[in-house]
Amino acid sequence: MRRRSERPPVWSYWVVLPTLLLLWAVIAQGLNSSLLPSPMTVLETLMQESASGELWRHLGATLARVLVAFVLAMGLGTVIGLVMGRSLRANALFDPLLVLLLNLPALVTIILMYVWFGLVEVAAVMAVVINKVPNVAVTIREGARSLDHRLEEMATVYRFSRWQRLTEVWAPQLFPYLMAATRGGLALIWKIVLVVELLGRSNGVGFQLHLAFQVFDVAAILAYSLAFVAVVQLIELALLQPLERRASRWRQREVAHA
Amino acid sequence: MLEIRIRREASGHSILGDIQASVAPGDRICLLGPSGTGKTTLLNAIAGLDHSMAEESILGRDRLRVGYLFQEHRLLPWRTLNANLKLAGASEREAERLLSQVGLSGYGHYLPDQLSLGMTRRAALARCLAVKPDLLLLDEPFASLDPVIVGELKARISAILSDRPGMAMICVTHDGNDAAALANRLWYLEGRPARLRWDGAVHSQASTSALMSRLRGVAKAV
Numbered sequence: 281m282r283r284r285s286e287r288p289p290v291w292s293y294w295v296v297l298p299t300l301l302l303l304w305a306v307i308a309q310g311l312n313s314s315l316l317p318s319p320m321t322v323l324e325t326l327m328q329e330s331a332s333g334e335l336w337r338h339l340g341a342t343l344a345r346v347l348v349a350f351v352l353a354m355g356l357g358t359v360i361g362l363v364m365g366r367s368l369r370a371n372a373l374f375d376p377l378l379v380l381l382l383n384l385p386a387l388v389t390i391i392l393m394y395v396w397f398g399l400v401e402v403a404a405v406m407a408v409v410i411n412k413v414p415n416v417a418v419t420i421r422e423g424a425r426s427l428d429h430r431l432e433e434m435a436t437v438y439r440f441s442r443w444q445r446l447t448e449v450w451a452p453q454l455f456p457y458l459m460a461a462t463r464g465g466l467a468l469i470w471k472i473v474l475v476v477e478l479l480g481r482s483n484g485v486g487f488q489l490h491l492a493f494q495v496f497d498v499a500a501i502l503a504y505s506l507a508f509v510a511v512v513q514l515i516e517l518a519l520l521q522p523l524e525r526r527a528s529r530w531r532q533r534e535v536a537h538a
Numbered sequence: 539m540l541e542i543r544i545r546r547e548a549s550g551h552s553i554l555g556d557i558q559a560s561v562a563p564g565d566r567i568c569l570l571g572p573s574g575t576g577k578t579t580l581l582n583a584i585a586g587l588d589h590s591m592a593e594e595s596i597l598g599r600d601r602l603r604v605g606y607l608f609q610e611h612r613l614l615p616w617r618t619l620n621a622n623l624k625l626a627g628a629s630e631r632e633a634e635r636l637l638s639q640v641g642l643s644g645y646g647h648y649l650p651d652q653l654s655l656g657m658t659r660r661a662a663l664a665r666c667l668a669v670k671p672d673l674l675l676l677d678e679p680f681a682s683l684d685p686v687i688v689g690e691l692k693a694r695i696s697a698i699l700s701d702r703p704g705m706a707m708i709c710v711t712h713d714g715n716d717a718a719a720l721a722n723r724l725w726y727l728e729g730r731p732a733r734l735r736w737d738g739a740v741h742s743q744a745s746t747s748a749l750m751s752r753l754r755g756v757a758k759a760v
Contacts, residue, residue, distance in 0.1 A: 430610060431614065433587045434606075434612040436587060438626045530616040530617075
């Protein structure tokens with residue numbers, strides 16, 4: 281059951297990304313237009329925004345929204361997915377709703393939330409959560425359906441408590457699905473949060489992008505985007521990967537018998 | 539201590555037919571029969587895992603502690619042997635003692651997937667004992683093991699049984715020799731839907747073999 285590493289080797293990042301940067305610098309040099317500022321200009325903008333504290337304030341606001349929306353969406357989605365995966369009746373009840381929500385454009389939810397509840401924080405976060413919950417639920421439902429019935433029987437015979445069943449039998453089996461939902465979740469949520477901010481908030485990276493767009497300040501747009509990509513990567517490297525390694529340690533052990 | 543009453547569904551494709559039997563403390567029953575008859579289904583019904591029967595009552599089960607050795611080890615693969623035994627109710631010290639009883643001293647910190655089939659089966663047997671069972675259910679305990687290991691495992695189960703005179707055992711097997719080695723009573727399950735064709739004492743290997751061939755003969759005649 282050992283899984284092959286799906287990530288490309290580290291050196292590929294050190295080749296592809298600098299090449300891209302070089303290409304960008306050359307083209308910017310050639311065009312000499314404010315519509316494509318050079319990497320140095322973007323870096324200067326980034327330093328300025330960082331020094332003034334604006335960058336951190338807006339990044340913080342966006343991250344706070346991402347965090348709240350993520351926790352709510354994962355919690356709700358996991359519960360709904362588990363119930364749907366374990367009960368045919370619940371699945372029959374929720375499945376049409378899920379199909380509807382999965383096909384609803386994020387923009388529609390955002391506009392409706394703002395129209396119905398006003399341009400307030402709760403509406404912004406709700407819009408993100410409503411967009412994400414169906415994805416989490418679908419992923420966790422797959423996990424709940426694939427739970428090993430033989431271990432269920434074992435847990436019944438050995439009279440596991442409800443809590444033991446959840447933590448000892450279900451959680452390790454659901455972990456890959458939770459990780460998949462987390463990965464996809466973060467990627468989707470931070471994109472939607474930017475749109476939500478662009479449409480109706482007065483802080484956050486999305487709001488800054490909106491301002492920069494109005495004056496065609498491409499350097500600011502790129503500076504804020506790159507800063508955000510860096511933060512997302514940092515979360516991936518510092519939080520998600522160590523967590524995944526830790527929880528899948530039991531798969532990697534060497535075999536003891538000959 | 540256990541009263542089994544299973545009634546067949548009137549218009550169903552149930553595997554088990556009408557079955558009535560009782561199990562007393564200290565009974566060592568071997569459940570024999572052709573493959574695919576429903577031996578495992580009956581064991582599951584006794585353990586309370588199968589509810590497909592129209593009318594099924596296993597009187598007395600709720601009061602019993604049951605240890606069930608499944609065909610697969612069904613240990614939690616993400617937990618060590620010690621942790622698996624503790625989840626079944628053993629203390630740290632009991633877990634170590636039980637593991638040494640099945641010949642796995644020092645393996646408490648291993649994960650199930652690090653061990654061989656024979657070892658995981660013994661670990662699963664230790665877990666059966668961790669619940670201090672009144673009733674031990676064994677489903678094909680000797681399947682897919684090589685003969686040397688089978689002999690060793692048989693000796694261990696015999697020792698476990700003689701240590702616990704009050705414990706009842708039901709052991710599914712298709713080998714009459716197992717019955718002679720471990721059992722004092724024999725159930726023969728056969729037919730579709732399956733019924734108990736025979737419920738009687740076991741005396742010796744010779745008589746068991748004779749009985750087995752007679753039962754098989756009956757099966758062919760019917």
